[in-house]
Amino acid sequence: MSSGVGRGGGDRRVVRGAVAVYGAFVRLFPAGFRAAYGAAMVSDFRRLAGDARGVAGVVGVALRCCLEAAWHAPVERLRARRTAARVGRSATAPSGAGGGPGRRGRRGVAGAAVAGLRELRFAVRSLARRPGFALVVVATLALGIGANVAIFAVVNAVLIRPLPYPESERIVTIRHHAPGLSLPELENSDGTIRLYREFARTVEDVALVRGSSRNLVGGERPARVRVLEVSPQFFDVVRTEPRLGRRFLDEDVAPGAPAVAILTHAGWQRHFGGDRRVLGRTVELDGVRAEIVGVMPPGFHYRDPNEMVLVPRDIGPNPQFGAFGTVSIARLAPGVTLDDARREVAALQPRLTELFPEMTPQFFEQARWSVDVMRLRDIVVGDVEAALWIVLGTVAFVLLIACANVANLFLVRAEGRKREVAIRAALGASGSRLAASVLAESVLLGVAGGVVGTALAAAGVRMLVASGAARLPRLHEVGLDGTTLLFAAAVSVLAGLAFGALPLPGLLGAGSGAALREGRAGTGTRARHRTRKLLIAGQVALALVLLTGSGLMLRSFQRLRSVDPGFRAERVLTLGISLGPVADEAAAAATYRRIVDGVAALPGVRAAGATAALPLLVGGAKGSSFSIESRPQADDALPLFTMYGAVTSGHFEAVGIPLLAGRRVERRDDEVAAPVAWVNQEFARRYLDGDAVGERIRLYADDPWLEIVGVVGDVRGFGLDAEVRPMVYLPVTTTVRGTGRELMVLTVRTAGDPLALLPAVRRVVERVAPDAPLTTARTLEQVVSESLKERSFTVVVLGLAAGVALVLGAVGLYGVIGYITSRRTREIGLRIALGARPGQVRAMVLRQGLAVIAVGLGGGLAAALALTPLLRSLLFGISPGDPLTFAAAAAVLAAVGLLATYLPARKASAVEPLEALRVD
């Protein structure tokens, strides 16, 4: 090689490669420039690379030079274009790309772009000189921006992005309420769906849709799968057609029609390996043979991406008023608003008494009957909406605190830059030019923080989705999409502008010649200290709001965890066993009995049972009206309601539900059907004045009367924060319908670790019921914590935010007090020289910090009092203004603040007077 530098062959090859790469970068320059200097640039680069030490050195030089070329080339191109445009007008004016005042006359986009680039380059250089400063700023901002981007990604996917159907905002659902029946959400019955199909003009294609589970046989292996039961109109409502095959037709829901099924894309892939010949195949769903007639497109699902199969279902030929619980969705008719639909649907209610003469107007009155039309999106999102917005608001606070910290760093740095700025101003740089250079730097840092923060957010979001945290609706849709990235970019630039603008007034003031003379402790110092102190007080205030909010959530959570659930969750294993639809109820009961017997006989098992109504497991217990033999109801009176479910002997003992009166569930109840029932305390209290044993109840009119033989303790079956509902427990052998025997949960109390027994328990189940799909095994403690997952997500995020706020606030306070103190070193030294004791000096500095903290705490208390009521819907057993929480938050903050002030105070009191006086 002509470089002639003696190097190893490997190095020489690297140099040659680097030269080739650099040559490519040189080609980025305009032709004119290349013709004049291209060869020299490449030749210089070859020498630079040849002189570099080792491969790493060559790569370093190459990186440096390529970046530099990439940096300059666009400017040269803009310049070349401008020169070409100017040819013929004036070609003589000396107009270097930098330099004298002549260039300021230039205007236009190209000029602005060149100026912007120049400022950016200046900013990069000036930051590169202080990597520590840049690092601290970028890290702080990355934390704040990352948190915001991550939470925004969740908010965007869950709350902002429309549901994945065309014009999804026009999909509505109709719900009925009858608080008089102590059942809050009634959804629809066949009767109400008939009403809307026949008479409603504001809603079209009233479809019914219901999620359920079935045993699927005929796929790659038997499995319990999520199934959507939908009517043919469903496809019109979601405006989605099968990708293969056909949709459901009216014939499919006619009585006696052959059973058909449509696979979701996920079901097709997972259970049929994506086989295109799947159409026409027959599968068994809960023992019913059905032909596969279609496959839905990828990405389609209703509420749960795990839905595998769609089956047709519609209202019967003679719809009845009763049997609520069917979700109905529909589309708003063209040109109709949600309010139009609400008005019309409400006006249709009296027709129910015409369609169903057995329902009297008095019934509707007593039931406090009402109807509502809601957007499907609002139902899907449910009650996490408030929590998510609060969490987003919280992390926004964190970003504000981070910006305040950075602004303070900038203020301090601005002090150092005063002379530079003054010199530039004296040399003719305009105010806007100076402002642009400061803002270029702050925006650059903001964007750098944004990039790092977005990377953090991407990792965080992936972890959040993987952990299935919070059981958030639409969690599987969460990711960093275009909207989120746009948000990240906007937040980064705004943050950069915000903290960059703050030191501007002081800096531009420095533009006057006075600042040249101003030296270190000048006239504006007091005002700037005030800005700094205000910033810190603001941070303290924000941190107090976050601490208070997080404290309230934490205490709610504690209260919730200390709620007596009515059972003892420790060392209990639960495992769902799905027998599918029970044709022979005696046989099903026998199967469960044999499983329970087998498990109870295992070593290490204290008690074992099974239940269709596991506490806190949504969808376990069912609801029904019932009557009491000794207290007949008047015909037009409201029916009584209760929840009910089957249990085997051993279940109450296994989960620790106490027997309060009467007898236990005994072995004979698992063997022989007897007309008996157990009720919970709430049932006995509400319906039988507490004295239930010996009374007889009946769930369905054609069922036998059941004698209440025992009363057991109340269980918070529907959430630790939900009220206890009346409950009837029936023996597994009961002849009553719908007790949930198709899916019962095995409950096993163990002596040691419950999960250690799982293999043995599984073996027992597989021996007795080899084909029965099992659900995930969990300890009862896991069931309890999962019921709190949504809440714990909010608690954890708020807690983290408060923690970060506390740390940032403390760092900010420490920095500012330390800085102000260091500026007073001379004065402090003088005081000490004049006889001030260290304690007095410490007190002086501490007083300064305390004043800032006090102002911050005051403002924070006021803000917290104003804001914590927003949390009300998330709190449990505690008021938003809980004085203890407020006091504790303020105390924690004050303590941390004091510590942050004490360190500089101690340093100040140790000042050597002579040293201090020498400082100028």
Add this chain to the structure above:
Amino acid sequence: MRGREDGVEAFLPLKPAWFHILLALADGPRHGYAIRVEVEARTEGRVRLWPATLYGSIRDLAEAGLIEEGEADPVDDARRRIYRLTGAGARVLAAEAARMQALVDAARATRALEGA
């Protein structure tokens, strides 16, 4: 202060890269890479002119008439262009040095005032 003639003032303050290049050429004509080496040596490595900056500035300086291309150095690689200071370049360099001197004086005076 001097150098108000022939638009010298219009170039002040000089961009650092310009100043260093002019200074490097004050001792005599050099080619591009030699300018780089000279600047790096003079500033003890604090200022390094990477190729794009170097030749961008050289082009600007030539356009502004502060430097000009000279005959090639016979002992060096014939492809390399040689640059040398023009009269205007020398005046601008001197004016910039004087301006800096004035600034330094002003700063000294300020500190003396402050120390009182």
